[in-house]
Amino acid sequence: MKQEFTITVYTENQIGLLTRIAIIFSRRKINVESLNTSPSEIENIHRFNIVINETEEVVKKLCRQIEKQVEVLKAYYSSNDEIIWQELALYKVPTDQVAEKVQVERLLRQYGARAVVIRTDYTVFEATGHREETDKLIEILGEYGLIEFVRSARVAIIKNSKGFHDKIREFEKQEPGEEVVENEYLDKNESIFSM
Amino acid sequence: MSTATAASAEPKKHTAIPATTTISGSVAVLEAFIAEGVDTIFGYPGGAIMPIYDALYDYTEKLNHILVRHEQGGIHAAQGYARTSGKTGVVFATSGPGATNLVTGLADAMIDSTPLVCVTGQVFAHLLGTDAFQETDVINITTPVTKWNYQVTDANEIPHVLAKAFYIAGSGRPGPVLIDITKNAQLQQFAYEGYKKCDHIRSYRPKPLVRKEYIRQAADLINQAKKPFVLFGQGVILGKAEQEFRAFIEKSGIPAAWTIMGLSALATDHPLNVGMLGMHGNYGPNVLTNECDVLIAIGMRFDDRVTGRLDKYAKQAQVIHLDIDPAEIDKNVKSTVPVWGDCKETLPLLTELVDQKVYPQWLEKFHDYRKQEEEQCIQPEMHPEGEVMTMAEVLDALNELTGGDAVIVTDVGQHQMVACRYAKFTQSKSNITSGGLGTMGFGLPAAIGAKYGAPERQVVAIIGDGGIQMTIQELGTIMQFGAAVKIIILNNQFLGMVRQWQQLFHDKRYSFVNITSPDYIAVAKGYYIEAQKVEVREQLRGALKQMLDHDGAYLLEIMVGKENNVFPMVPQGCSVAEIRLK
Numbered sequence: 001m002k003q004e005f006t007i008t009v010y011t012e013n014q015i016g017l018l019t020r021i022a023i024i025f026s027r028r029k030i031n032v033e034s035l036n037t038s039p040s041e042i043e044n045i046h047r048f049n050i051v052i053n054e055t056e057e058v059v060k061k062l063c064r065q066i067e068k069q070v071e072v073l074k075a076y077y078s079s080n081d082e083i084i085w086q087e088l089a090l091y092k093v094p095t096d097q098v099a100e101k102v103q104v105e106r107l108l109r110q111y112g113a114r115a116v117v118i119r120t121d122y123t124v125f126e127a128t129g130h131r132e133e134t135d136k137l138i139e140i141l142g143e144y145g146l147i148e149f150v151r152s153a154r155v156a157i158i159k160n161s162k163g164f165h166d167k168i169r170e171f172e173k174q175e176p177g178e179e180v181v182e183n184e185y186l187d188k189n190e191s192i193f194s195m
Numbered sequence: 196m197s198t199a200t201a202a203s204a205e206p207k208k209h210t211a212i213p214a215t216t217t218i219s220g221s222v223a224v225l226e227a228f229i230a231e232g233v234d235t236i237f238g239y240p241g242g243a244i245m246p247i248y249d250a251l252y253d254y255t256e257k258l259n260h261i262l263v264r265h266e267q268g269g270i271h272a273a274q275g276y277a278r279t280s281g282k283t284g285v286v287f288a289t290s291g292p293g294a295t296n297l298v299t300g301l302a303d304a305m306i307d308s309t310p311l312v313c314v315t316g317q318v319f320a321h322l323l324g325t326d327a328f329q330e331t332d333v334i335n336i337t338t339p340v341t342k343w344n345y346q347v348t349d350a351n352e353i354p355h356v357l358a359k360a361f362y363i364a365g366s367g368r369p370g371p372v373l374i375d376i377t378k379n380a381q382l383q384q385f386a387y388e389g390y391k392k393c394d395h396i397r398s399y400r401p402k403p404l405v406r407k408e409y410i411r412q413a414a415d416l417i418n419q420a421k422k423p424f425v426l427f428g429q430g431v432i433l434g435k436a437e438q439e440f441r442a443f444i445e446k447s448g449i450p451a452a453w454t455i456m457g458l459s460a461l462a463t464d465h466p467l468n469v470g471m472l473g474m475h476g477n478y479g480p481n482v483l484t485n486e487c488d489v490l491i492a493i494g495m496r497f498d499d500r501v502t503g504r505l506d507k508y509a510k511q512a513q514v515i516h517l518d519i520d521p522a523e524i525d526k527n528v529k530s531t532v533p534v535w536g537d538c539k540e541t542l543p544l545l546t547e548l549v550d551q552k553v554y555p556q557w558l559e560k561f562h563d564y565r566k567q568e569e570e571q572c573i574q575p576e577m578h579p580e581g582e583v584m585t586m587a588e589v590l591d592a593l594n595e596l597t598g599g600d601a602v603i604v605t606d607v608g609q610h611q612m613v614a615c616r617y618a619k620f621t622q623s624k625s626n627i628t629s630g631g632l633g634t635m636g637f638g639l640p641a642a643i644g645a646k647y648g649a650p651e652r653q654v655v656a657i658i659g660d661g662g663i664q665m666t667i668q669e670l671g672t673i674m675q676f677g678a679a680v681k682i683i684i685l686n687n688q689f690l691g692m693v694r695q696w697q698q699l700f701h702d703k704r705y706s707f708v709n710i711t712s713p714d715y716i717a718v719a720k721g722y723y724i725e726a727q728k729v730e731v732r733e734q735l736r737g738a739l740k741q742m743l744d745h746d747g748a749y750l751l752e753i754m755v756g757k758e759n760n761v762f763p764m765v766p767q768g769c770s771v772a773e774i775r776l777k
Contacts, residue, residue: 012398016334016344023339064522070343070363073398171397175404 004033005059005077006085006156009048010040010164012071021048021072024065030054034087036153041163045073051154073171078158085156089134090116091125091141092148098123104144111137122147209257214389220350221250221381223390224314227357228258230390233285235259235276235647237269241289242329244316246381248287261647261676264668266293268640270300271666274309275644278627279602279652281435283310283365284644290316291329294336294375299634301340301371306631307456308433310369312360320348320377333375342370350383354390362393367401368520369433403521405536405544412532413515414548416489422557423449424480424487426472426501429456429630430494430518430538437461437623439542440493446546448553450561452480454495455611456630459620463599469561473501474765475612478572479564481763481771484509486560491515494538497527498631507770517541571776572762577617583756584732586610586685590617592736593655593683596743601653602627604645604680606638606662609691612761614657624649636665642680643672653681653743660686660712670722673748681742682750684715687757695760700767719750726750 011017018037025032033051040047052059056077063075095118098104108114113127125141127134138149209229212218218226224247228236236258240248251260263269266288273284288294294315304311318327334346343363347356356374364372417423431440437460444451444461450469451461461468470477472484481503484490490512495501502508505527516523516530517538524533534541576587590613593601599619604627605611611628620626627645629637642656663684673680694708719726725745729738729752742749765774 015346016338019335019338027339061522061526064524064526068520068522070396070399168397174395 002053002055004051004053004080005056006080006083006154007048007050007052007059007063007066007075007077008156008158009050009066009075010042010073010167011046011048012073013044013046014071017069017071020069021050021066024062025050025052028062030058030062034153036155038155042165042168045164045168049154049156074164074167076158076161078156082160083156083158085130085154086128087131087134087152087154088126088128089137089149089151091127091137091146092122093125093141094145094147095120095123097144101144104141107137107140113137211390212387214387216387217384218387219246219250219381220347220353220376220383220385221247223350223353223385223387224357224376224381225250225254225258226387227354227361227390228285229254230392231357231361232282233258235261236285236287237261237263237272237276237644238287239263239266239269239289239293240287241293241316243290243318243378244287244293244314244381246378247314247316247376259647260287261643261672263640264671265666266296267299267636268643268666268669268672270297270304270311270313271634271637271640272644272647272669272672273311273313274300274304274307274637275604275627275641275646276648277309277311277644278641278648279624279645279654280648281624282648283312283361283369286311286313288313288315289329290318290333291331293329294333295331297373298336298340299632299636301337301373303629303632303634303637304371305340305342307629308369308429309371310364311371312357312364313371313373315373315375316381317346317375317377319379321379323348323377333373337373340371341373344373344375346375346377347380348377350380350385353380354388355393358391358393359396362396363399367399402519402537403535405534405540407544409532409534410541410544411548413491413534414545416513416515416532417447417449417491417545418550420489422483422487422554423447423489423491424483424512425449425451425491425493426454426484426495427451427457427460427493428454428495429460431457431460432623434494434519434537434539436494436537436539436542439539439546441465443542443546443549446551447549448551449491450554450558452477454498454501454630455615455626455628457495458615459625460623462621463619467558469558470565471616473498474503475616475761475763476501476765477565477616478568478763478774478776479561481765481774482564483560485511485770485772487512489513489515491517492528493517493542494519496520496523499527502527503765503769503771503773507772568763568776576759579756582732584735584753585759586613586687586755587617588732589683589685589735589739589753589755590614590657592739594619596736596739597653597655601625601655602645602649604628604638604642604654604656606656606658607633607635608659608661609687609695609759609761610657610659610685612692613685616761635662638662639666639682640669640672642682643669643678646678646680654679655681655683655743657683657685659691660684660688661690661710663715664710664712667718670719670724670750673724674722677747679747681745682748683742684750684752685755686712686715686752687755687759688712689757691759692761694758698758698760699764715750715752724748724750726752728752728754730754
């Protein structure tokens with residue numbers, strides 16, 4: 001069954017790697033719902049967050065293809081209950097509408113939004129949260145003349161991850177220990193090994 | 196050792212340029228090649244790679260450059276070279292069209308795991324993205340068809356980037372690497388700090404640590420098996436594990452069948468070699484895939500041409516999959532026990548744990564199917580009743596004359612399947628073919644490269660009348676550099692494989708498969724290559740012998756039946772057990 005998965009990829013910082021990773025999806029005609037690249041907890045190591053809607057089996061195979069790329073250190077996949085995630089959204093609305101209608105302010109407080117810029121002609125609000133929350137706010141602000149809207153990609157933290165500090169030390173060694181070469185996807189699925 | 200004594204003792208001995216000398220980026224490229232043991236480059240010059248070619252002018256004593264007639268010919272030649280020599284093939288091409296002409300070869304090398312380092316020239320860095328003359332975004336065009344690629348814009352990067360390129364191309368599951376070097380970087384003088392080979396990249400794990408518990412599980416499965424079956428692919432050859440492989444099957448007594456990329460890793464006449472897998476493979480190996488209880492796949496990737504319909508493939512069997520590439524495990528066929536690792540390391544571990552056994556009854560089943568296939572397919576093809584010659588009888592005669600010692604290079608199509616089915620091999624790295632990509636036009640240039648990769652061996656290219664016309668210009672390369680390849684054109688006056696499908700599955704509606712040929716003898720003679728045409732059986736053996744005995748390249752055109760088909764065949768969408776004998 002298809003469901004939302006977040007893929008977390010630790011990579012070297014290299015021009016062209018974004019293409020290499022993106023074509024793993026496009027080649028298989030898989031739509032990327034959201035893609036974010038950022039620094040990670042380790043200096044010079046980048047972290048991709050990619051959200052797709054697929055079956056676990058497909059996601060597992062995709063992770064192996066991603067990990068196969070020379071500059072990729074590791075790729076993990078997580079279902080939504082295994083991560084903490086946020087998206088950031090910006091909303092531009094006419095200031096007169098906001099000022100006139102007190103109700104708007106209350107709504108904004110309810111959705112944890114805050115004003116980033118207030119000008120005489122428009123005000124920009126920012127909200128972070130899950131897709132449904134930021135979507136709700138579009139609906140509501142739409143009634144008050146929403147001028148512009150933009151939302152960032154998902155950023156996600158894996159709940160039970162210990163981070164990459166220990167892993168990277170293993171990678172730097174000439175002969176890596178079990179930590180790095182474990183086939184985590186295979187281990188995850190113990191049932192395949194029952195004989 | 197001083198330069199002078201080195202030169203007098205061994206004229207080709209190269210004295211590496213000492214560190215802290217100022218050299219150009221171009222010289223650094225050639226120094227890298229020499230440090231990596233490159234002896235042959237297949238290439239074609241052009242505007243954006245001229246500084247490298249200028250530097251090459253002073254390196255012709257140490258580096259043998261073969262001027263091909265088209266960059267596609269260059270890269271296929273490098274593939275042939277890599278496949279017979281076991282080394283990394285090297286290619287030069289210029290920017291723009293020179294580089295785009297490499298794409299087919301890159302895709303071919305990518306899918307068939309052939310180690311290549313291709314160096315392309317690129318416009319000056321300040322012109323990148325301006326639609327400059329012969330500028331193409333080569334890096335992005337080649338990203339999906341390279342194991343790694345990189346654009347160099349500063350000469351200081353050249354030594355370590357090339358070191359990385361050779362390391363990546365040749366290690367783990369090999370593949371093609373492309374390095375695009377802007378013209379300014381080729382010209383740039385920089386402080387050379389010497390060349391250091393690369394043996395570690397932190398984000399790249401070519402060889403996984405072998406996990407003993409899986410070896411043990413695999414051995415247990417094998418030891419309990421009643422009808423085990425080994426499938427082997429090119430991984431055995433790439434891993435240089437032919438001996439380890441033989442030791443494994445000989446101790447375990449398990450019959451083994453090959454994919455066309457694995458062909459020649461095990462001698463054809465080995466008693467446990469039961470034949471070819473896949474769409475045009477042998478009867479027994481296909482049928483019994485769906486009867487075995489333990490399937491041991493070694494260095495192969497379950498291509499759809501091997502598995503046929505996947506949901507009816509070996510469903511009854513427990514699958515042990517040995518592969519160096521973790522992405523192959525469970526990709527197409529779910530494994531019961533994955534043995535992730537280099538088979539050069541995993542096979543001996545497995546051999547140690549498996550019981551010494553024989554499976555006479557199980558092996559007999561293969562022989563029974565073989566008998567049926569012999570009667571219904573092989574014998575009628577090898578010894579046809581009519582006057583019309585068949586491809587199989589050509590191979591039969593060739594086997595007799597070469598004793599199976601030749602390198603056989605094929606193109607793509609019916610002749611390829613016939614050659615793979617019938618050619619005999621006594622040693623590894625002897626079957627050079629375009630497996631995964633099915634690249635028509637591969638044969639002739641690959642044969643040229645194969646000869647440079649194994650100069651002491653007889654190299655016979657078997658090519659159809661379609662494929663030869665795709666890269667026939669490489670006869671010019673043979674003319675100029677004298678690669679003594681023996682070229683057999685099996686001419687059936689059709690694009691035979693497509694015709695066969697149109698006959699079987701499209702109601703004989705022969706749509707554009709009727710291809711005409713030039714006078715190949717005249718063409719060959721135009722290139723000063725000896726040639727002969729054979730139209731009757733009586734001349735066949737004599738002509739083949741003349742070709743093989745000839746000192747130098749030779750082209751032999753053999754007229755074969757127009758509408759002969761390759762059987763057995765697993766029709767597309769059918770299970771391997773539904774293989775048809777006619």
